[in-house]
Amino acid sequence: MSRLVGVVMVMDIRREETLKSILSEYYRYNISKIYKPNSIDGREFGFNFFGGSFKRHIEFKVFEEYVNYVQRMVPKDVYYSIATYREPTRAMNEKGWVNAELPFDLDAEQLLKTSDELIKSGWISQSVYEQIKQRFLYLLEDFIEADFGLDEKDYMLVFSGGRGYHIRILVEPYINLDQKLRRQIVEYVSIGYKPSVPIKANVFQPFCHDYGWSRKLFEQIRVMEPSQLEELGLSSDLTAKRVISAFRKAKNPSSVRLNRSEFTSMEKLLDFVLGSYTVAVDERVTVDINRLLRAPGTVHGGSGLVCKAITKNDLESFDPFRHASMENVSRKRVHVRRVPFEVIINDESVSPELNGKEVELNSALAYYVVVRGGGDFIDEAV
Template sequence: MRPSTAEFLHQRFLSYYAGAQIPAPDALSQREWGFLFFSSRDDPRMRRHIGFGTKDELVEYLRTMAPAHVFYSTAYYDDPAAPTMSAKGWAGADLIFDLDADHILKPPFPSYPAMLSRVRDETRKLIDLLVVELGFAEHELQVVFSGGRGYHIHVKALSVRQFTGQERRELINYVCGIGLDPALLLRPAAESSGGWHGRQLRALEEYLDWLESLGESEALAHLQSIPDLGRGMARQIWKRRRSLFEMTDASIRKVLRPLLSEGNDAWRSRIREAGVMADEPVTTDIKRLIRAPGSLHGGTGLRVTVLEPRELEAFDPLIEGVVFAEREIPVEVVRDCRVSLLDHDLQFEPGPTRVPEAVAVYLCSRGMAEVGGVAP
């Protein structure tokens, strides 16, 4: 990034923070803050171990420094500005779930709008699971568009604030369907269509339909490739594929454990899709830094935006996350790219052009363009 482009972005962020109403997190004085700056692109180390006693101090810092990225701790500390983690005095942490396109999708990635739509679907699935199955109240959930490629969910319930990393691991394992016992399929359930009992049953039906679609030869080759299954059991499964649950408990347990194991990629992918594709390390980390709502994402120029769960369906991040104006800015596009912001759907080739300010900030933040150049 050229110095002139970094300065352009810094000035645009300064203009935003000069008038923005930035919400302070609960217990502001117990939060650690961290920042990255446009001027430090050659030195990517975060400036952290910073604390603010009041919201006015936080706002003044943002208006003066205009950082590219703003983070605060999900944890509460006795002394958040202490220079080492051990000296801070951990006093609890919010429960956080992170849903990001990098974790949900595989290359080649779709367009940015399609990517965000897919992550929103996963976020909606997580909200339903947290409320219906884990018993959190909707008002205890704060949904946040990250300003980048996904959403965060902050669970504000006091009941989970003191959870250890291991306790949070148990929650995220349930949410994602990690470590499921295939024997769950055999246990009677009050509502067979609900929870993981229902999800496993539906996933097994889809898997067996897929297996049948392969035809006998290819299906047997797939089954025999599963560790610990063997040729004889593969033939038994193929023969009984439509009547597995008519087998005795002992026989079906012997079949299900290798068939529905981690070594069966076709099954594992279906279970992964049945659960929520959240980023597990974010949830288990009790000292995590997370993007601050109301701040700007230095990789897009979009606002980190807070939503009520009921607002998610109608929320359009490429309209409601945009904070910059329509005035035209000359830029030098450096590679072929496409941008969808506000009501603009623009295709670019390398070379000079003029674009709306919001598009210029996005292009420059993404490294797709440099500010300036001779506009046609």
């Protein structure tokens, strides 16, 4: 038994060494792709290293110190604070908080409300990434831009390198918000609309405003199809049809008027619409004013994909496997144990047909397969 434990430990060490060597190659030739955060001398940095150690409360006075550290130390994961501090290296209550970006994190498992074991273990297919991206675009266009009035100069869009995307709002007044106000923003985005009270006996005004959630829900109910009513069991419900007719006749949300039975029917329609249009952002990330977020331009050690800043124009065609891969030239031999679906990185693929076989792969694809638990490096054998 002790010899078996020793063999496993040696294999784990060799595996970690090989993974680290692949990251080292990436940083050797791509260090210029690391993003330079503003106010870098006020940021707290954190690093997760191969072997399991984690260090934080680290400060860099200039950008060159930061990238040289990454290149020299080859951490598995790199993070920096959304906040800026007067003293970043001190204990949390002594740092002297100045302000903090307002981040939104859309994660596959939470966003899609799934218990899928593949997604939970990090295996995200291209089709799932596409679903996440569409929800991300919805959050960006219907909330960040339409409701908050922001444009591309005010925020940064980032593929996390793992299971989703980040929006980081960089401007006032958002960077000055405390935790209570940030939680209210999460509630607005994630929970949505609450119907208003009656304006007089048996007359209800569902919407007091012509913007925000009022506008979103007003527009969605106006265009509801018979198939959606059938899905709700309301295909023969004359009251529900009167509600939709009233919405279509109204010039704007605040002009809608309903009686009590119509208002009750409308609430059923709203529940249906809200289920499709609320966005499940990670509340912990948005509310935590001291949060460390993954650093753009660095590699996600749990996937081998690059945490990458992207423009809105590039987002529509963005494919993590194509556009966030390490541009490495080395190759590694891998014993493929279990790959659940085809993965294409750097114009090379692995698929379930290769399960149980030994193959030579580009090191970026090899990293992804091995770190996700789908295979082993051949030279790990002892």
